[in-house]
Each structure stands twice: as structure tokens, then as C-alpha cells.
Amino acid sequence: MQPLILTISLVVMAVVALLFWRSVRAASKPPQQENVGKRRTQLIWGLVVFGVFISIASLREWPHAIASGEDAIVVNVTGGQWWWEIDTEEVPLGKPVNFFVTTEDVNHGMGIYNSDMQLLVQVQAMPGYTNKVTYTFDEPGLYQVLCMEYCGVSHHDMTNEFNVVAVDQ
């Protein structure tokens, strides 16, 4: 998927660069036609419509949607200087987990990392708000919750963990 996106991006960049170069060249010449202003307006509106279309078409599923249905699990996470409280130690494998995240003091960032310390999902933790993010774990194991926003001298100690376990149906 990545090479395809890179190729499409390079082609679109080349087309935009070509249009830009033609516009600059056209602007340096005296206008030869009366309708050149009209054509420029059409070109600008065409590019705007094209840009809006590409933006909408390239947006994937809205990232803030919360899983619903009877399968969904709720895990409440509260942050503070400098700790994370998670209301469970075990999370089921293969089920959508809705993390409801808040903080008791300052802003924090809740990031969930797998055992290779790859960031899987993150959401801002804000005082007075409960932010939500959904993630479905597809591998069992120990997962780390780290703070992703500098929040004071012991920011680096702000960690907790939970296990993702296979559950029988």
C-alpha cells in the first residue's frame, strides 16, 4: 500500500508542479487573449474542487468513532502526575476495546505500546473531559501505557501495563 501511495503522491506533485510552472510562465508574458483571466479563474476553481475531492476521497474511516455493540469492552483510564490508573489488568483478545481516558490534574497523552514498543493507539488525556478511543488487539501479551505529553519531572515514570488475553467464547 505504501509504495502505491508514494507513487500517486509523486504523480500528483508532478502535475501540480507542471501547472504551477505553466502559470508562472503565462504570468510573465503579456496577455494575448482577452479570456485569460477567465481561464485562470476556471483553473483555480478546478484545482480547489480537485483538492476537496482528493481530501474527502483519501479520508479513511473517521478515526474517532467508538465501537458499539455487545462485543465492545469499556476500559477506564485515569492519568495523574505521575501515574496511570487502569480499571482492569486484562483485556480480551480480538474484541473492540473502548478506552475512556481522563486525568485528575494536567494534560497527559495516553499511548498504548506493544511488546516491541511500537505505538498502537493514542489519545489525549484532559482534565474535565473523557476522551474515547477504540482499539482491537490482535495479539496476546503485555502492553504498556506511557505518557506521550511532557507533564513534569517524572513524566518518564508515568507508565502502567495490562495483559491482552485470549478468552473462550
Ligand SMILES: [Cu+2]
Ligand atoms: Cu504525563
